[in-house]
Amino acid sequence: MKKISTLLLCTLLFITGCVQNSNEEEVLQNDEDIAEPETSIVPSYQLSDENYRMILPYKTSEARGVIVNQMANRIDIDEMEEGLRRLSKEVYDPEELYFQEGQYLDSSTIFTWIDELNPVLNEDANIETHRDNPRYLSHILEQNYMKHNEDQSVELAGISLGIAMKSVYRFTAEGVGPFYEDIPKEEMLSEGNKIAQAIVQQIREMEGLTEVPIMIALYQEEEQASPVPGNFVAKVNVPGGSSSVDGWESINEENILFPSDEGREKYYDDHEIVSSFGTEISQFFPNYVGLIGEGFYIDEELQKLTIEVPIEFYGKAEVLGFTQYAYGLVQEMFPNYYDLEINITSSQKMESLIYRDGGDETPTVHIFD
Template sequence: MRKISLVVLAFFLLLTGCAPNFQKEQEIVQEKDDSKEKAIIPKYKISDQYYQTILPFEPSEARGLTVSQLNTRYDIDEFETGLMRIAQNTFNPDKFLFQEGQYLDRKTVGLWLNRKYTDEQVEKLEMKAEENIGLNPVDPGEGDVQTRNRENPIYLAHILEHNYLVRGEDGTARLGGIVIGLAMNSVHYFQEVQYGATYETKIEHAVLDREGKRIAQEVVGRLRQIKGLEKVPITIALFEQESNSSVVPGNFFAYANVSEGSSKLGSWEAVKEDYVLFPSTDAQNNYRDDLTTFLNFKQDVEEYFPNFNGVIGKAFYIDNELQDLSINIPIQFYGKSEAVGFTQYVTGLIMEHFPNYIAVEVNISSVNGPEALIVRKVNQDEPFVHIYN
């Protein structure tokens, strides 16, 4: 069986897919406002499904905020990669290049994520009036803290910007569109006093949908006031993040486009994506057939190691159809030969239980760290298997 390292595979999946298509390195001229700069398009394009980037890499000025604003590592990863999937509905990867956001800086994003403040609160905080531009609701400051936070939760958790450059026939690249992700809280966490107990209030999806679309229209209006963004097409997408105890990420649930030169959002398109834990009540209620297949696989794994019950799966659905399944199997091994034998056994179970239109990834680990990786892509006859040394 062929081998592939976990690091290389993860990089390919995130940025460029998995089917090599090697081209010559290209030099282009990137147009920026009134200036022009030379840039390089890397020669390795692994798949037509994913965007190429340009070099030198230019990080967003708001880089790093995602980590501090979202609840879990799962949400952080999905918010970024899911926004790229949303972009593909509007910006063709064959024609556009990806670049991290260059227009919303850290201070601007921070101010937008604030609550809106009353005049008295602005004075108390010693803020400038022009900095009172928070997109979250006002906390009136009257009554007990829990009631105020239940009635006026923080809806907007984070704002993420991606830029898409269009290649011209004359060897230039200019901004062709901007994609904005709005991460919305399904749970608002708050404290009565600093360093005190943390409380929470759940936010209904219908409320997030309403508030997210309201905030989106305000964001579009503000983007049009930024130099360089007066006319470019805009896509804006809404993401519902999970609670801080979740072991699966949240998902995007709607997006809308703004045509060139307009400040009005077009009609909202539903995004039917979902991450589901196997086994779980959600899987039992909504995806029973797929859960049964997983449980049969789990049962066969457990026959290899009696009294073992640690097989966990994360399923990704689009339009209620299972797209890929990631499975973690933590096992205590007592030798490398045992790990190799178990990996071979699990590989056979993958081919036996899961139809080939589903992508499956299995990570086998022990207390010593990763032991093996098995990857079976869609319509693949023979999976990739890597045994860690």
């Protein structure tokens, strides 16, 4: 118990150490309405140098909720939102700029654009017509990056747009279905380029957005039932004042399920570590039923490994014993050059968490009440 308490104290110290304190809290004014300036606050604490501070009071997106209706897989939604922020850091410096949810593309605009940028089919279109005219575009996600001036006013410094494209087209026709048609990646990229060009041209016609830089990233969704999300596949920067979308860069990211045939084929060593971890657990805990691992790779290098271990417990002592055992296996089996997160769950709740940032020697443990 003393060991667990020590680890929990380390967790608190870790969290405290991650908080970056600036000299003072800043009060900013929104520069969009000079006659009646809107006072905003930028918190004086930043969770880390890699995270954006956010302007308060927090403004939700003008298209709040649209993404849930447009993307069928919840894990795709999370990956797209977090991934777009991650890619934005390469363009918009987190130390200089602040994050705000999209304020320019409202729900009506996004729904209209999705309908206009996808093929228009009659209600009585037959199966072959649907197959020849897939709806490629699922969603358009906007993020805003703000700067403040010497007079403490705040203004838009850049926009990031995530364009979600289908990898599988699901449709019904002639009173039957659903049917599922795979969309080749090259076809998706070609259509994504056309869609991005049309979106930028319309954004440049919106008041106040003529000179704003725009970063665009294409996101390829996974199929609806996939246990792992899709990934971003290409990006491009459009300078302020330009309406031309060219110079696309490929993004080599992927999310891999472990254990799986794909994981074994592409990343054999990582697959074997995850499988061996499960084997070791099964030998000592009869209530273990399996695990699900997800590896996030950039340029074929593992960046983060997340493992969920569902198991039925019959008392807190069993949770403690299992967590201690898993902690020891982490120390023995998993290299520390990537982020690692192990979620131990029961049917009722999250029971405990083991995590380690890349480069750290010792994992941190949290056991939930």
